[in-house]
Amino acid sequence: GIQVEQSPPDLILQEGANSTLRCNFSDSVNNLQWFHQNPWGQLINLFYIPSGTKQNGRLSATTVATERYSLLYISSSQTTDSGVYFCAVGLISNFGNEKLTFGTGTRLTIIP
Amino acid sequence: KAGVTQTPRYLIKTRGQQVTLSCSPISGHRSVSWYQQTPGQGLQFLFEYFSETQRNKGNFPGRFSGRQFSNSRSEMNVSTLELGDSALYLCASSGTGTGTHETQYFGPGTRLLVL
Numbered sequence: 001g002i003q004v005e006q007s008p009p010d011l012i013l014q015e016g017a018n019s020t021l022r023c024n025f026s027d028s029v030n031n032l033q034w035f036h037q038n039p040w041g042q043l044i045n046l047f048y049i050p051s052g053t054k055q056n057g058r059l060s061a062t063t064v065a066t067e068r069y070s071l072l073y074i075s076s077s078q079t080t081d082s083g084v085y086f087c088a089v090g091l092i093s094n095f096g097n098e099k100l101t102f103g104t105g106t107r108l109t110i111i112p
Numbered sequence: 113k114a115g116v117t118q119t120p121r122y123l124i125k126t127r128g129q130q131v132t133l134s135c136s137p138i139s140g141h142r143s144v145s146w147y148q149q150t151p152g153q154g155l156q157f158l159f160e161y162f163s164e165t166q167r168n169k170g171n172f173p174g175r176f177s178g179r180q181f182s183n184s185r186s187e188m189n190v191s192t193l194e195l196g197d198s199a200l201y202l203c204a205s206s207g208t209g210t211g212t213h214e215t216q217y218f219g220p221g222t223r224l225l226v227l
Contacts, residue, residue: 029212041149041200043218086155088216099145099157100204100216109168 002027006087006103013077014111018039021072021106023087033100034072034079038083046085069109077110084108114139116205116219124225130191133222137184137205143167144186145216146178149200158201161186190224198226 003026013019025032034046047054049059049070054061058078063070074081084107088100114178117136125131137144145168146158147162157170161180184205200223204216 033215035218038145041203041221041223043204045215045217056189088155099170100147101157102147102153102155112194 002029002091002101002103003064004089004091004103006085006105006106009104009111010107012109012111015077017077019074019077019108021074021085021087021104021108023070023089024070025068025070025087025089027068027074028065029091029111031100032070033088034061034070034088035088036081036083037086037105041087073097074108077108079110079112082108082110118127118201118203118219118222120222122223122225124227125193126227127193127195128195130189131193131224132187132189133201133203133224134185135191135203135205135219136219137186137190139192139205141205141207142184143206143214143216144180145206146186146188147202147204148172149202150196155202159166160190160225177184192225192227195226198224200224 005024007086013080032050035043049061049063051065058075060073086107090100119134132171132174143162145160149155160168180186200221202221203219205218206214
């Protein structure tokens, strides 16, 4: 199956700092999503980005499908950005959505 | 639109019992997937249902089963609970299931503790 690696596993930053989270995957995919898991366990959709670049406020993401990696950028970090960030990939077949394979996540801690 | 809802939110069971978890997808969504999250194994895919049919299944024993109803609501059942089944169980729904822009939206999860 597809392997997904995320780095770094842990990241501690001061409020206001910028960060880059990386996701490498082992095979071609046509579904890639970034999620933020809050302290209560809820997975919040950040981006659906199988290729290209998207931006949403202080967050942006880039996926280079041909090189099998995706990057999540967080600028001007706030304490509310703390939590675990997951990258998940999958293949959408003609039959519909296949399973998502998740990486092990990056735990981000923003210090005031 | 209301999001994905899961009930119950918390559950405590003892070994050997069985449990049923429920998931209501976003209105209009037809695909429902289930995932298990544990500290040791991370997030793992259990199964996916579309139009009351299981389309995809992960590597879990037969004690884990599910079903989907005609209104797209889904239930998963775990029989003969083991301590290792303690986990956060997450349900996700996606839209048409036809393969176009299939963002998955997750519910808040059910935390199951097996004693």
